[in-house]
Amino acid sequence: MDDDWEHIAKRKGGVIMGDWTLQSVTAARGQKAHGHVYAPGLSSPLPVFLIHGVEDGPTVVVQGGIHGCEYTSVDAALQIGRKLQPEQVKGRVLVLPIANPDSFYARSIYVHPLDNKNLNRQFPGDATGTASQQLARFLFEEAYSQADALLDLHGGDMIEALVPFSIYTVSGNEELDTKAREMADVFGIKYVIADTGQVMGATDSAMAQAGKLAVIAEAGQQGILSSEWSQQLQDGVWNVLRWLGVIEGDVKPTETQLLHEFDWYRAEEAGLWYPSIGIGEKVKAGQEIGCICDEFGEPLHRYHAKADGTALFIVTSLAINRNDPLLALGDAE
Numbered sequence: 001m002d003d004d005w006e007h008i009a010k011r012k013g014g015v016i017m018g019d020w021t022l023q024s025v026t027a028a029r030g031q032k033a034h035g036h037v038y039a040p041g042l043s044s045p046l047p048v049f050l051i052h053g054v055e056d057g058p059t060v061v062v063q064g065g066i067h068g069c070e071y072t073s074v075d076a077a078l079q080i081g082r083k084l085q086p087e088q089v090k091g092r093v094l095v096l097p098i099a100n101p102d103s104f105y106a107r108s109i110y111v112h113p114l115d116n117k118n119l120n121r122q123f124p125g126d127a128t129g130t131a132s133q134q135l136a137r138f139l140f141e142e143a144y145s146q147a148d149a150l151l152d153l154h155g156g157d158m159i160e161a162l163v164p165f166s167i168y169t170v171s172g173n174e175e176l177d178t179k180a181r182e183m184a185d186v187f188g189i190k191y192v193i194a195d196t197g198q199v200m201g202a203t204d205s206a207m208a209q210a211g212k213l214a215v216i217a218e219a220g221q222q223g224i225l226s227s228e229w230s231q232q233l234q235d236g237v238w239n240v241l242r243w244l245g246v247i248e249g250d251v252k253p254t255e256t257q258l259l260h261e262f263d264w265y266r267a268e269e270a271g272l273w274y275p276s277i278g279i280g281e282k283v284k285a286g287q288e289i290g291c292i293c294d295e296f297g298e299p300l301h302r303y304h305a306k307a308d309g310t311a312l313f314i315v316t317s318l319a320i321n322r323n324d325p326l327l328a329l330g331d332a333e
């Protein structure tokens with residue numbers, strides 16, 4: 001029946017008479033559209049750009065703002081949505097500049113304000129779960145599952161200093177992993193983390209499990225909108241779009257360094273956090289990297305590097321809660 005077909009095609013974001021539709025936002029072939037869609041698990045509408053090329057090609061999702069205070073990622077995705085024109089595109093590009101507008105407007109660090117869960121631990125989501133799980137399900141079903149590749153832009157959160165790095169999941173599917181590694185290399189951020197730990201519920205691991213390409217790219221920090229880091233994320237997206245054949249042009253050569261270790265340190269207890277190393281600093285195994293003190297300045301817990309590594313992010317909030325991340329060290333070994 002026609003109604004059924006249209007319903008199914010719409011639900012899949014499918015092609016109807018050449019149109020690409022996500023709820024009420026429609027881009028015919030060779031057109032670009034932007035507007036808001038309504039997602040379960042959100043109290044605010046979700047802004048989207050649909051850029052629908054004339055010729056066939058891959059479908060790519062570019063998104064920022066899974067974590068609402070990672071402003072550089074939001075700006076970079078927004079600029080891609082504004083600059084990319086359908087005449088340039090072979091295939092389709094869906095841009096989600098603010099993937100969690102509730103977190104963005106609440107200025108919520110790490111978590112979705114409706115359920116206090118980290119959205120980037122909920123994929124592929126659950127339509128009957130809490131707000132983050134419902135939103136993750138919507139994003140996975142309506143956006144990522146129709147994509148060949150996901151470029152998920154992040155950065156240091158409001159209270160995190162960070163040197164840019166990217167992450168891809170090592171899934172065990174050799175062909176997929178080789179391509180994901182190559183996509184991370186092409187993105188061009190110096191440090192590339194091959195994540196074998198497979199952070200459960202992160203976008204890149206959920207995509208890898210579905211047999212699809214994904215890279216998480218991190219640049220920017222501490223609630224500061226940096227045009228320099230935004231540009232680095234945008235440059236990475238443009239280069240990957242060339243590599244995928246979505247836009248024309250030579251892929252620019254890049255130089256990256258592969259890191260196999262990505263060790264997070266977390267707070268054993270609440271208190272005042274005094275890191276003793278700087279962002280990007282190389283540390284030796286056993287070196288003191290920070291201390292949590294009580295409210296009278298007495299040391300409660302001193303942290304030492306478990307292995308050699310480079311400080312990729314450091315939490316810069318003096319106030320620290322039990323189980324909060326403190327910093328992460330990346331290493332080639």
Ligand SMILES: [Zn+2]
Nearest residue numbers: 067070154155
């Ligand atoms: Zn993030």
